[in-house]
Every structure is written in C-alpha cells, then in structure tokens.
Amino acid sequence: MEQQSVLRDWATWAFSPSLSVIVVTVLITLLVPLILHYLLHRQSDSTDVPTFLLIGPSGGGKTSLFTLFTNGTLSTTHTSQLPHTATCRLPSSTSDSSDFESEVSPRNSEFVLLDTPGHGKLRHHALTSLTSPSALKGLIFVVDSAAVSSAQGLTEAAEFLHDVLLVLQKRYVRGKRTVAVPVLVAANKQDVFTSLPAGLVKSRLEEEVGKVRLTKSKGLLDSGIGMQGGAGEDDGDEEEGNWLGEFGAKEFAFAQMEEYGIDVAVVGGRLKGEGDEAGQVKEWWDWIGGNLSR
Amino acid sequence: MLDAFEIITTSGIVLWRKHYTPVSSNVINSLINDVFIEERGGQKAGGQDGGTNPPYKKDKYTLRWTTGKDLGLIFVAVYQSLLHLSWADSLLTAVRALFIKQFAPELKNPNVTAIDARQFNQTFDALVRRLDTGSTRRPSEPDSDVGPPELTPPSSTVSAGEDEPPPLPVSASATFKKPAIPERQKEDVAVIDDTTSADATPVPTPDTSRPGTPAGQPVSGVLVAKGGPGKFSRRARKANSSMLSNSAPASSGDESPARKPKGGKTSVKQKRRWDTDGGIVEGDDEVLDYSASGPTSAPGEDDRDFDLTDVNADEMGSRTRKGEFVLKDLDDEINAILSSQSTSRASKTDPSAESSGLLSSASSKISGLFRNVVGGKTLSKADLQQPLQQMQTHLLEKNVAREAAERLCTSVETDLLDQKTASFTSIDKTIHESMSKALTRILTPTSSLDLLRNINNTITGPTSRPYVISIVGVNGVGKSTNLSKIAYFLLQNNFRVLVVAADTFRSGAVEQLRVHVRNLSELSQREQVGTVELFEKGYGKDAATVARDAVTYAGTGEGKRFDVVLIDTAGRRHNDTRLMSSLTKFGQLANPDKIFMVGEALVGTDSVAQARNFAKEFVDTKGQLRNNGVGMDGFIISKCDTVGDMVGTLVSMVHATGIPVVFLGVGQHYGDLRGLNVGWAVDKLMR
Numbered sequence: 001m002e003q004q005s006v007l008r009d010w011a012t013w014a015f016s017p018s019l020s021v022i023v024v025t026v027l028i029t030l031l032v033p034l035i036l037h038y039l040l041h042r043q044s045d046s047t048d049v050p051t052f053l054l055i056g057p058s059g060g061g062k063t064s065l066f067t068l069f070t071n072g073t074l075s076t077t078h079t080s081q082l083p084h085t086a087t088c089r090l091p092s093s094t095s096d097s098s099d100f101e102s103e104v105s106p107r108n109s110e111f112v113l114l115d116t117p118g119h120g121k122l123r124h125h126a127l128t129s130l131t132s133p134s135a136l137k138g139l140i141f142v143v144d145s146a147a148v149s150s151a152q153g154l155t156e157a158a159e160f161l162h163d164v165l166l167v168l169q170k171r172y173v174r175g176k177r178t179v180a181v182p183v184l185v186a187a188n189k190q191d192v193f194t195s196l197p198a199g200l201v202k203s204r205l206e207e208e209v210g211k212v213r214l215t216k217s218k219g220l221l222d223s224g225i226g227m228q229g230g231a232g233e234d235d236g237d238e239e240e241g242n243w244l245g246e247f248g249a250k251e252f253a254f255a256q257m258e259e260y261g262i263d264v265a266v267v268g269g270r271l272k273g274e275g276d277e278a279g280q281v282k283e284w285w286d287w288i289g290g291n292l293s294r
Numbered sequence: 295m296l297d298a299f300e301i302i303t304t305s306g307i308v309l310w311r312k313h314y315t316p317v318s319s320n321v322i323n324s325l326i327n328d329v330f331i332e333e334r335g336g337q338k339a340g341g342q343d344g345g346t347n348p349p350y351k352k353d354k355y356t357l358r359w360t361t362g363k364d365l366g367l368i369f370v371a372v373y374q375s376l377l378h379l380s381w382a383d384s385l386l387t388a389v390r391a392l393f394i395k396q397f398a399p400e401l402k403n404p405n406v407t408a409i410d411a412r413q414f415n416q417t418f419d420a421l422v423r424r425l426d427t428g429s430t431r432r433p434s435e436p437d438s439d440v441g442p443p444e445l446t447p448p449s450s451t452v453s454a455g456e457d458e459p460p461p462l463p464v465s466a467s468a469t470f471k472k473p474a475i476p477e478r479q480k481e482d483v484a485v486i487d488d489t490t491s492a493d494a495t496p497v498p499t500p501d502t503s504r505p506g507t508p509a510g511q512p513v514s515g516v517l518v519a520k521g522g523p524g525k526f527s528r529r530a531r532k533a534n535s536s537m538l539s540n541s542a543p544a545s546s547g548d549e550s551p552a553r554k555p556k557g558g559k560t561s562v563k564q565k566r567r568w569d570t571d572g573g574i575v576e577g578d579d580e581v582l583d584y585s586a587s588g589p590t591s592a593p594g595e596d597d598r599d600f601d602l603t604d605v606n607a608d609e610m611g612s613r614t615r616k617g618e619f620v621l622k623d624l625d626d627e628i629n630a631i632l633s634s635q636s637t638s639r640a641s642k643t644d645p646s647a648e649s650s651g652l653l654s655s656a657s658s659k660i661s662g663l664f665r666n667v668v669g670g671k672t673l674s675k676a677d678l679q680q681p682l683q684q685m686q687t688h689l690l691e692k693n694v695a696r697e698a699a700e701r702l703c704t705s706v707e708t709d710l711l712d713q714k715t716a717s718f719t720s721i722d723k724t725i726h727e728s729m730s731k732a733l734t735r736i737l738t739p740t741s742s743l744d745l746l747r748n749i750n751n752t753i754t755g756p757t758s759r760p761y762v763i764s765i766v767g768v769n770g771v772g773k774s775t776n777l778s779k780i781a782y783f784l785l786q787n788n789f790r791v792l793v794v795a796a797d798t799f800r801s802g803a804v805e806q807l808r809v810h811v812r813n814l815s816e817l818s819q820r821e822q823v824g825t826v827e828l829f830e831k832g833y834g835k836d837a838a839t840v841a842r843d844a845v846t847y848a849g850t851g852e853g854k855r856f857d858v859v860l861i862d863t864a865g866r867r868h869n870d871t872r873l874m875s876s877l878t879k880f881g882q883l884a885n886p887d888k889i890f891m892v893g894e895a896l897v898g899t900d901s902v903a904q905a906r907n908f909a910k911e912f913v914d915t916k917g918q919l920r921n922n923g924v925g926m927d928g929f930i931i932s933k934c935d936t937v938g939d940m941v942g943t944l945v946s947m948v949h950a951t952g953i954p955v956v957f958l959g960v961g962q963h964y965g966d967l968r969g970l971n972v973g974w975a976v977d978k979l980m981r
Contacts, residue, residue, distance in 0.1 A: 002846050040718075059323075063306040070407045078319060079326040080306030082366065086407050115305060120740040124731075124972075151751075159742060215746040218787055220957070222969040 012117055023144075049087070050111045050135050050292055055126045055164060056142035057156050058118035059243070061188040064271050065142060066115040068281065074271060080117040083125045088113045090289050111137065111292055123160070130167050138182045138291045139164070140284070145187040145195035145268065158208035161185070165209075165257060166244050172260040173241065180261025184287050190270040190280070198268030202254065205266070213244050231240030296379065296422060297355065297372045301393060301411070302326075304366040310393070310411035312418060317355065325350050325357050325370065332740065332952055333705070351375055359392050360386040362394055364712040365401045369393070381425040388421055491969050581902060600615060671715050673724070678707055681725050692979050694942030695899040698949035705732050726980065733976045736945060739954030743928060744785055745888075747852065752887065753857045760792070760848040762859045764841070765930070766877065767892035768904055769865030772932035772959060774803070776892050777862050778810040780957070782964035784858050785814060786826040792856040794844040795830040796837040796880070797864040807862060817964070827856070838876070841884035868907035877911040881920065888927040889920070890956065893947050895937045902950040905929070909951045928956035935960045939978045945972070 054062045058079060067075040070086040090109040116126035130136070141161060147153030168181055187201040198206065201249060245256035254264035267287060271279040300322060329350055350357045356375040360383075361368050369390050393414060394401065400409040446551040478604045543740050558958040660669070671677070681705045689699040705727045715724045752761045763780065767773045774797075781791050793811050797803035818824055829844040841861050848856035861884060866873035881889065893901055909925030919925045929947050937943075944955050958968045 067307060067407055073408070075408050076308040076311065076319070077306045078300075078302050078308065079323045079331070081326065081330055082304045084303075084305035084307075084407070117306070119327065120742070121331055121735050121738045124734050124738065129738075154745075155747070156741065157454070159744070211747065212744070215744055218746055219744070220783060220967055220969045222971040222974075 006202040015052075033129060050137040052111055052113050052137055052288060052291075053126070053139045054113060054115045054142060055116050055130075055139060055160075056186075057147075057153075057160050059147065060118060060142040060144045060157075061271055062115055062118060062142045064142070065186070065188070065281070065284075066113060068271055068279070069113055079119060080115065081119075081122065083117065083129065084115045086113055086115075087111070090292065091285060100103060109289075109292070110283075113287070118160075127163065127167055129234075130164065131171055132228070136181055138184060138288065139168070140184045140186050140288075142186045142188050143201065143205075144189050144192075145198075145201050146189050146192040148187075148201050149194055149196050154204055154208050155212075158205055158212050161205060162209050162212045162244055166242065168262050169244060169257070169260045170241065171263065180263065182263040182265070182291050183257075184284065185264060187266060187268040188283055190268045198266050201268070202266035206251075206253050209244070210250075214254055215291065217243060258278055295373065296382070296385075297374060298370075299372070299385075299389070299418065299422075300370045301389075302368045302370065303406075304330075304368065307407060309367070309397075309409055310414050312415065321352050321355050321357065321372060322370055324352050325359065326368075329359075330368070331735070333736075358382045358386060360390055362390055365394060365398075367401070367839060369392070378628075381750075385421060385425045388425070389418065391789045392417055392421070426576065426630065429563045439860055495938065528977055564677065572781040621752075635978040655871070670719070672714065673710050673721065675711060677721055678725070681722050682707055682721075685725055685729055689945075689979070691940070692942040693895075693898055693937065693940040693946075694979070695902045695946035695949075697899075697902055698942075698946045701949060702729065702732050702945070730976050730980055733979055734972055736972070737955065737972045737975055738946055739956075743954070743956050745956075748887070749784075749789065749858060758846065760856050760859050761888075762845055762884060762886040763888045763890065764796075764861035764863060764886040765890050765892060766863050766881075766908055766926075767865060768868055771865070771892045771894040771897075773865060773892050774806055774810065776890075776930050776932055776957070776959055776967070777860050778807075778814060779959065779964055779967040781810075781814055781826055781860055782817070783967055784819075784860075785818045785826060788824045789857040790824055790855065791826045792844065792848045793826060793828050794841060794859060794861040795828065796841045796844075796861050796884075798831070798833050798835045798837050798840060799864040801833070803862070803864070804833065814964070824857075838883040841880060845884060868904045874907060874911050877908070878913055881912045882915055890928050890930050891926050892932055892959075893943060894933045895931050895941060895943045896933055896944060899946070901943045901946040905947040905950045905953070909953060924951060924953050926951070926953050928954055930959060931955055932959035934958045935966075939981055941975055941978050944975055945979065 054066055056062055063077040063080050063084075064074055066084065066086070067073065067077065069088045072091075085188045088111055090111075112130060116129060117123075118126075131138070141164065143157045143161075144153065148157055165183070168183070172180065185202070185205065187196070187198045189195050190197070245252055246259065249256065254266070257264050265287060269280050269282075269284050271281065295314065297315045298311065298313045298317040301309045302322070303309060347359055350359070354375055355372050356379075357370055357372050358379075359368055359370045367390075369386050371379075373379050375380065393411075395416070396414060397409055399413065400406055403800060405416055511767060530763055685706070686699045686703045689702065690696060694702075709728050710724060711963070714726075716722060740763060749761045751757060765773045765777050765780075777793070781793060784791050793807055795804045795807045797807075803920060807830070808828055811826055814826045829840075833838045833842070844861065850861045863880065864873075864879075866877075868874065891905065893904060897904070910919070912920045912925040914920055916966070921927050931941075931942075931944055934941060947953070948955060955970045958970055960966045960968050
C-alpha cells in the first residue's frame with residue numbers, strides 16, 4: 001500500500017508541468033547520449049594494442065608456443081576448440097634467459113597474442129580474426145616441420161597457408177588504408193628426427209602452394225558465386241582476385257607476396273629441447289620484436 | 295585402475311594432469327576432435343550433467359569426461375577399456391566441484407593461460423583413493439580369493455547394521471530431490487564432523503596408527519590402502535576448508551550432490567580391492583588411517599569391520615564404511631562444498647521468491663529489459679527457451695530435419711547457458727551468432743576435398759591407377775545427371791573419363807547414360823579437352839561385377855587408357871534392405887576411391903534416414919566402415935536451384951552422418967555444379 005502511494009506520488013510529480021520536471025527531462029535527454037557515447041568510445045579505444053595471430057594446421061604447436069610466449073613456460077596442450085588471447089611482453093635482454101637483444105623500448109614491448117584453433121572445422125575463427133583486428137601486426141603460421149615431410153601434412157599446411165595468404169592479399173587489395181601484414185612461417189619441432197630444415201620447409205611449401213593454387217583455379221566455382229548475385233559481374237577480376245601471388249605465374253614463391261605487402265619469412269625453431277635444454281625460439285622473438293617496432 | 299586424469303581448457307591448455315601410466319596425448323586429442331569438435335554420433339558435450347556423458351572409446355582406452363562449461367574446462371578420465379571403472383563418473387564430478395572451488399578466482403580470469411595447480415595433487419590423490427577402492431571391488435572379486443572371505447564378514451555385519459550402502463543412496467537421493475531437511479541435517483552433521491575431526495585427528499595420527507596396523511594382520515594390504523586416503527584427505531581437507539570459507543560457490547552445484555553420495559557408496563566396497571590390485575600402498579598412509587580410527591573406536595581396531603560399523607554409527611553412516619576417519623574427512627569436505635553450494639543456491643532463490651514487492655519486481659524486470667538491450671545479461675535456461683524455440687521453428691522452415699534442428703538448438707543452449715551477453719547485444723542476436731557458428735562448424739569439412747589434386751596424385755607416379763568415383767542415392771534424385779556434370783568438370787581438366795553403367799536394373803538407364811556420354815564427347819571434342827567413353831554390359835548383370843570389370847578395363851587393357859572411372863548405380867530406396875545390402879558387395883568389389891551420395895534438396899526429414907542408411911552399407915571386408923568409419927566421402931545435394939533459401943537438407947544430412955557436402959547441383963546444364971561455400975549456406979539458413 002505504501003509503495004503504491006509512493007509510486008502514485010512520484011508519477012503525479014513526473015507528469016506535472018513544473019519547472020523541476022522539465023529541467024530533469026532536459027538533463028536526461030542531453031546526458032544519456034553523451035554517456036552512451038563515452039562508454040562506447042572507451043571500448044573501441046582498448047583494441048589498439050598490437051596483435052599477433054597464431055595460425056596453422058592442427059598439431060603444429062600453436063598453443064604450446066602461446067603458453068611459452070605468455071608464461072615463459074611450456075604447458076602440455078591438446079587440440080584447441082576456441083581462440084584464446086593473452087598479453088605478452090617481449091623478453092628483455094637482462095631479465096630473460098634467452099639473450100634477446102631488444103631494440104624495443106620496454107614501454108611498447110607489450111602485444112596481444114591470439115591463439116586460434118587449427119582443426120579443419122574451426123578455421124573460421126582464424127580466418128575471421130584475420131580481417132577484424134585493425135592493429136594486426138603480424139601473423140605467425142606455425143607448421144610442424146616433421147609433418148611437412150609427409151605428403152598429407154604438406155598438403156594440409158599448404159592449403160591452409162594458401163587460404164590465409166589469399167585472405168591477406170584480398171584484404172590488401174580491397175582495403176583502403178591497409179597496412180602490410182608480415183607472415184612468419186614458424187617451422188616448429190626442429191628437434192624431431194624427421195623434421196625438415198627451414199629452407200626445405202620453405203621450398204616444399206612454395207611448391208605445394210603453387211599446386212594448390214593451380215587446382216583451386218581449375219576447380220569448381222563455389223556456391224557463393226553466381227547464386228548470391230553481384231559477384232558474377234566481373235568474372236575476369238574475380239579469377240585474378242582469387243589467384244594468389246603474381247597472376248599467371250607458373251611457380252609460386254613467397255617473394256610474389258611482397259607485391260601485396262605480405263612479407264613471408266620462414267624461420268625454424270623448436271619449443272622442446274633435448275633433455276633440460278630449452279627450446280629455440282629466439283629467432284621468433286626477434287621477428288616479433290622487429291615487427292612490433294615497425 | 296585409472297591411467298590418466300586431465301583438466302583441459304577449451305583453448306587446449308592442460309591446467310592440471312596426473313598420469314599413472316604413459317598415455318599418448320592422441321587419445322585425448324581424438325576425444326576432443328570426435329566428441330567436441332565434430333560431435334560425432336550425436337554425442338553432446340553436456341553442460342552441467344557431466345556424469346551422463348557416454349564414455350568414449352579409443353584404442354584400448356575408455357575415456358569419460360565432464361565439462362565445466364562456464365569456465366571452459368574439460369575433465370577427462372582415461373582408463374583401460376578392460377576395466378570397469380564405475381566410479382569414474384563420480385570422480386569426475388567430485389574433481390570438477392573441488393577444482394572449480396579451489397581455483398575459481400584464477401579460472402574466472404578470461405586470459406588465464408596457466409594456473410599453479412600443483413596443490414591439487416593432494417586433493418586428487420585423496421579423492422582417487424577413496425573412490426578408487428570402491429570401484430576396483432568388482433574386478434578384484436573374481437581373482438582374489440583371499441580378500442572375499444576376509445571382507446565378507448565385515449560387510450555382512452555392516453550390512454546388517456545397514457550402515458554402508460543403504461544410508462548413502464537413500465539419503466542422498468532423498469535429500470537431493472525432495473525436501474532438503476534430511477540432507478541439511480546430514481550435511482550439517484558432516485560439517486561438524488569435519489571440524490571436529492580436523493581438530494582431533496592430526497595429533498594422534500602417526501603414532502596411533504602404527505599400533506593399529508599390526509592388528510589388521512592378514513588384511514594388512516587392505517588396511518594400508520585405507521590409510522593412504524586418510525592422510526591425503528586430511529591435508530586436502532585442510533587446504534580446501536580454508537578455501538571453502540572464502541570462495542564463492544562455483545557452478546554445478548546441482549548435480550554433484552546427487553552424484554557424490556553415489557560415488558561414496560560404491561567406493562566403500564571397492565576400496566579394499568583396489569588396494570590389493572593396484573598395489574598403491576603407502577606405509578605412512580596406513581599409520582594415519584588407523585590413528586583416525588583408533589581414537590574413535592578403540593575396541594574395533596583389531597577388526598576392521600568393527601571399526602567400520604562403529605564409525606558409521608558415530609557419523610551418518612554414509613562415508614565411514616571402511617574408509618574410517620580419513621575417508622570421512624574427504625567426504626565431509628566434499629559434502630561441505632556441495633552443501634555450501636546448495637545452500638547458497640537456495641539463499642539465492644529464496645529472496646527472489648520472497649521479495650514479491652512491487653518495486654523490486656518492477657525494477658528487476660526493467661533492468662532485465664535494459665540488460666536485454668544493453669547486454670551483460672547472464673543467460674538462464676528460461677531466457678533461452680523461447681528464442682530457441684523460435685530459432686528451431688525458423689530452422690524447420692528452412693527444411694532442416696527436426697532431429698538436426700533440435701540438436702543444433704541444444705548445442706546452442708549448452709553453449710550459451712550461464713554466459714553473459716556482450717554489450718549492446720540482445721539475446722536474439724546472441725543466439726543468432728551462436729547458431730551461425732554451430733552451422734558453420736557442422737557444415738565445414740574437417741579436411742577440404744580437392745578432387746583434382748587427389749586424382750592427379752592417383753594417376754601419376756609409379757603406382758598409378760585409375761581414380762574411381764561412384765555415385766549412389768535414392769531413386770530419382772539425379773544420380774546420372776550429377777555424374778555427367780562431374781564428368782563434364784573432369785573433361786574440362788583434360789582427364790580421360792570412363793562412365794560405367796552399373797545400373798543394370800531400371801529400363802532405359804543405360805540409354806540415358808549413352809545420351810549423356812554422346813553429348814559430353816561431342817562437347818569435349820569441340821573444346822579439344824578430355825575424352826569420355828561408356829562402359830556397359832546391358833541389363834540384368836550383377837552391378838558389382840560390372841563395376842569391377844570396368845575398373846580392370848580402365849586400368850589395364852592397352853596401357854591404362856583412362857584416368858577416372860565414374861560408376862553410376864541403380865537408385866534404391868534406403869529402407870529396402872534387400873537392395874541396400876547389395877551396396878556392400880558393390881563397395882568391396884569396385885573399391886571406389888570416392889563414394890558420393892546424391893541427395894535432393896527437396897527432401898525433408900527423410901534426408902536423415904537416407905544418409906544414415908546409405909552410409910552404413912559401405913563397410914570394408916574387415917567390417918569397418920569406409921573412410922574412417924563414416925562410410926561415404928561426400929554428399930552431392932542436387933536441385934538446390936529449386937528450393938531457394940530452404941537448403942536445410944545440407945544440414946540434416948551432414949548432421950546425421952558427419953559426411954561433408956562436396957558439390958551442389960544448381961541447374962540443368964552440365965556446368966551447373968558448384969562446390970559448397972559454407973558462408974553462403976549459413977547465410978541462407980539464417981536469413
């Protein structure tokens with residue numbers, strides 16, 4: 001009863017044509033948009049941290065690398081199902097055991113590392129996150145250098161790499177103020193007996209990506225084209241747009257990607273060492289450091 | 295016994311694990327792949343009801359798992375399939391509750407990449423020992439003759455007292471489901487016991503226990519095992535009890551109480567056996583154990599049974615069985631956690647029920663509306679129910695089979711339950727996004743099919759042979775049409791194609807193919823591309839034999855004349871077992887590299903049964919389903935141009951079998967064959 005009367009009083013006041021009500025109404029009208037804008041603006045600001053993306057086929061060691069970079073220690077990992085972000089800091093030459101000579105000042109040595117699942121069904125996470133973060137500073141494509149020595153593993157890695165590079169290329173061609181995105185192909189697991197050295201990984205991947213590019217160009221159109229309308233209007237351009245690297249070139253080389261601002265580096269390394277020896281990831285750190293300061 | 299136990303995050307990081315024997319990480323990876331990512335066989339990763347998850351078998355291991363969905367955790371127990379670990383479920387539930395309890399603050403941090411969970415080892419060990427002994431009981435019974443006689447007298451006495459098993463299940467179930475009074479009492483008592491035991495036990499432990507052991511004499515092994523749990527549990531209890539008071543209750547309170555009691559009951563009997571079998575015996579543990587029991591029941595020391603009964607009588611009778619104090623401690627701890635959770639839950643619900651005041655209810659409604667607009671709303675089952683129903687209707691209107699639609703909605707529900715909506719996102723939009731993701735995941739093939747590359751790899755090299763593709767399907771779905779479309783596509787890529795008329799049944803089937811082949815060869819000659827030929831043996835012959843002959847003909851003869859063999863088969867009703875069974879022979883004799891099934895987009899709910907029945911026919915000579923146990927290699931969905939947006943058949947068929955859609959037929963012409971663009975399909979379905 002009391003509550004109802006209070007409510008009625010309040011309602012009566014709210015509908016009365018008094019000055020106070022008008023003032024309050026005007027204040028609310030003016031302030032609410034401002035507050036909303038402030039809230040939204042603050043959220044958009046926070047995404048300006050340089051981001052590095054970990055990508056690659058399943059079982060390459062992305063999540064292991066992720067834990068090593070974020071924690072400094074290697075965790076046991078299993079197949080990822082969801083992407084994961086964390087803030088990392090470049091190891092300074094003094095604090096970390098790996099004698100990394102940092103050219104980067106500590107204040108901007110922080111970056112966000114985004115780990116994505118590599119399972120075939122979950123790659124949309126990776127491919128969508130390729131286009132979204134504006135502050136994407138680089139892409140780390142982790143491959144298992146031992147798996148690349150088998151035909152199946154090589155094909156899987158090359159197909160994925162092809163798709164990733166194509167997305168980057170399209171992003172560069174279509175985007176207005178796009179920044180070039182460097183790609184590090186991290187030839188992981190160099191400690192495994194059957195692994196290939198980084199140079200061989202590079203040449204094999206180039207050869208395989210070339211094959212993938214060829215069969216993709218000859219393959220069937222996919223259902224998105226022609227049925228959605230709009231895409232079919234410029235067939236010639238579309239074909240060229242879906243061709244990775246220099247159009248018409250027989251052989252594919254990572255160097256062809258430089259035309260689109262994609263600098264591909266293939267660097268070997270290993271997360272696990274023999275015995276107590278730690279893995280070798282210094283060169284990857286170097287690469288991140290170099291691209292962070294860019 | 296248990297081989298391994300791991301706690302994994304959904305992002306793949308192992309937070310804590312314990313391996314008793316080396317277990318390849320492949321085992322758990324394949325669990326994640328098959329169950330969580332590919333969701334094979336309709337297995338769902340249940341949210342809160344972890345124990346109901348069906349076990350997953352891989353190699354010689356059986357895996358049981360449960361999830362802590364809101365925190366993105368997966369708990370996996372691995373054991374040999376030969377063993378029957380009925381307690382694994384209760385262990386999982388208990389571990390989930392304890393782990394989440396203990397590490398809730400760290401886990402809540404979304405960016406957690408590792409937590410220092412070493413202290414969890416003790417808790418886990420204690421837990422395992424208590425539950426494990428119980429579980430092992432069954433297997434040990436047959437092999438260990440010594441054990442039973444010893445055990446029986448105690449058990450009989452105990453059972454006479456009705457202390458061991460009966461009280462636990464009854465009380466537990468009653469407490470859980472019905473009025474809370476008995477449970478409360480019991481739990482309260484348990485808590486009290488816990489505190490008292492904590493005070494009393496530590497002092498006497500080491501010394502008293504020693505004397506206790508000799509008394510056991512023949513049963514020493516058993517005793518030792520018991521002792522183990524006691525020591526550990528005490529420590530764990532201490533650690534946890536400190537945590538208990540501070541940390542808020544974690545999720546999953548509901549199920550766990552019910553489960554735990556069960557686990558406790560089984561554990562009592564099994565304990566003894568486990569000790570003998572597993573041989574996880576620690577001398578120190580024994581001492582501790584007895585110390586605990588010693589103070590409570592002095593007379594019972596020489597006889598285990600007496601101890602047990604006494605203890606039971608003292609307590610609620612539930613956890614004591616033979617576990618003695620130590621066990622009790624652990625139980626108390628668990629029960630205390632659970633009770634605290636349930637009470638907190640109750641306290642949560644109570645105020646809302648009581649406070650029916652006008653203002654508060656109105657404000658809560660308003661804030662609910664506001665949150666719906668602004669986001670940040672924690673989704674409950676009630677929130678999700680209606681929009682999910684709408685979503686399901688929407689899917690059904692898109693011609694998705696009810697079974698598939700329901701499963702998708704369930705997966706969205708488990709995905710979103712207890713999640714917070716993002717800012718400025720309504721529930722509908724959140725569900726929409728989650729459903730898009732689920733559809734994308736279900737439609738995306740695990741490995742993309744690059745037919746041209748596969749063919750090139752097969753027909754080149756030292757072991758070159760023709761690449762064989764066969765097409766199956768129900769009558770009238772467009773098998774021959776799609777086969778000629780594929781032939782056209784292959785011809786464009788300069789392959790030499792042999793079309794095989796293995797439909798020796800329907801009149802006109804061979805002639806139909808002949809027309810197609812004539813048209814195709816006309817086209818290919820004009821365009822100067824590949825060549826095509828028809829292989830036919832007329833009507834009435836055995837299709838499998840025709841197919842085999844065709845493959846031989848293509849691969850040998852005047853030196854491997856053909857690159858690709860396309861085999862057309864007779865259409866058959868998927869529920870006609872007589873016709874369907876001949877597919878098995880066909881698959882084995884022709885042994886195609888790829889078997890594609892044609893399904894028409896027009897068909898509705900029946901698509902699920904069609905896909906299943908066809909897939910299950912393709913078993914190899916060892917009785918294994920082809921292609922890693924899924925049967926076929928892909929679907930061709932024909933007549934997509936006739937259904938507009940209603941492309942739900944894609945989802946239904948993929949959902950039923952896990953076989954990807956590789957081609958879509960989108961028109962009447964030879965060129966109207968398309969690969970599947972997942973984004974396009976999802977867009978059509980969600981529009």
